[in-house]
Amino acid sequence: MTSAAPIRFGLIGVDSPHAPSFTRLFGNGVDGVVPGGTVTHAWKGEPASDFPLSLHRIDAFADEVSGLGVTLCDSPEAVAEACDALLIVASDARTHPEYFRRVARYGKPVYVDTRFAPSLAEARSMLAWAEASGSLVLAGSPKRFAREFQTALGAADAHRVSLTGPLPTQPGHPGFSWYGVHLVDLAVASLGSLATRSGKVTVDAGRSEPAAGQVSVTVDWGDGRVATMSGESEWTPHTLGRIETTEGLATFWIEAGPPMLVGLLEDIVESCRSGRPNVPLPEILSIVAIVEATNRSLETGVPVTVGS
Known part of the structure; x- marks a missing residue:
C-alpha cells in the first residue's frame, strides 16, 4: 500500500x-x-x-x-x-x-x-x-489509546496504578474475560509486561465478592509495581484511574463512545503505514495471562502467580 x-x-x-x-x-x-x-x-x-x-x-x-x-x-x-x-x-x-x-x-x-x-x-x-x-x-483496548489515558501516563515510569471501571460479564466470558480486560490492558500499558524485570506477577482477587457484583483485584509485579482494579457488575460508560509515577500523581477519566475510538484508529493507521506493532507482543501475551490468572483467583479465592 x-x-x-x-x-x-x-x-x-x-x-x-x-x-x-x-x-x-x-x-x-x-x-x-x-x-x-x-x-x-x-x-x-x-x-x-x-x-x-x-x-x-x-x-x-x-x-x-x-x-x-x-x-x-x-x-x-x-x-x-x-x-x-x-x-x-x-x-x-x-x-x-x-x-x-x-x-x-x-x-x-x-x-x-x-x-x-x-x-x-x-x-x-x-x-x-x-x-x-x-x-x-x-491489538489493544481502545481505552489504552484514549487521549485521557495517554496524557496521564506521560513519559515517566509508573509504579502504582489504581483503576475503576464496569465489570459486567457475558456467556462464555466469565470474570475479567469480558469487560475486565480493559482494566488489565491499562495496567499492563502502565506498568509493563511480564517479560520486564521480575518476569512474573501475582494476582489476588481474594477480597472480591462476585456474587454481590463487587470485584477488587490486586496485581503485584513483585518489584514495587502494583495495580489495583475494581468495579461492579453493572455497566457504566466511565473508567477512572490514578497513576503514580516518578514525577507524581496523574488521574484520568474515560467515557465510552465513538470519540474514545479515535486514538485507536489513528494508531492502527500509523502501524499499518510503519509496519510496527501498536502493542508490543509481550504485552499482548501478558494481558491474556493476567486475565486468565484473575479468573482463576476469582474462582478459587486464592492468589495466582503467573510467569513470563
Whole structure:
C-alpha cells in the first residue's frame, strides 16, 4: 500500500457496535474523523448459539454497515483478498483464534479488537501463525489509546496504578474475560509486561465478592509495581484511574463512545503505514495471562502467580 492511498480495511465479524463506529469514523479515508483508512468490505461472522449479544444484533449491525457502503462478503477469506488490512471486531472472543487463523495467512496487518484470545495457549498460537505468514499483529483496548489515558501516563515510569471501571460479564466470558480486560490492558500499558524485570506477577482477587457484583483485584509485579482494579457488575460508560509515577500523581477519566475510538484508529493507521506493532507482543501475551490468572483467583479465592 502507498502512503497516499487510504488503507482499505475489512471487518471480520460485525456483531459489535465497533463495526459501524469504525466505519463512520474512517469515512472515505480522506476527510473523515480519522483520515488514512476506509472500511470497504466485511464478513458478518458466525454467532454462537449461546451468545445472545451476538445473535440479537448481528443482522442489524450488518445492515447498518452495508448501508454505509461496505460490501458484505461470504467469507473472511474474501474480505482478506479484497483489503489491505483486517479488523477482527467480532464481539465473542472465542471466535478470535479461528478467525485470525483464516486471515493471517494472507500476510496483511490484522487488528484483534480488545479481547485478543480466550487463553494464553490460543494467543501464542495466533502469534505463531502471524510470524509464519508475515502478518502484522495489532491489538489493544481502545481505552489504552484514549487521549485521557495517554496524557496521564506521560513519559515517566509508573509504579502504582489504581483503576475503576464496569465489570459486567457475558456467556462464555466469565470474570475479567469480558469487560475486565480493559482494566488489565491499562495496567499492563502502565506498568509493563511480564517479560520486564521480575518476569512474573501475582494476582489476588481474594477480597472480591462476585456474587454481590463487587470485584477488587490486586496485581503485584513483585518489584514495587502494583495495580489495583475494581468495579461492579453493572455497566457504566466511565473508567477512572490514578497513576503514580516518578514525577507524581496523574488521574484520568474515560467515557465510552465513538470519540474514545479515535486514538485507536489513528494508531492502527500509523502501524499499518510503519509496519510496527501498536502493542508490543509481550504485552499482548501478558494481558491474556493476567486475565486468565484473575479468573482463576476469582474462582478459587486464592492468589495466582503467573510467569513470563
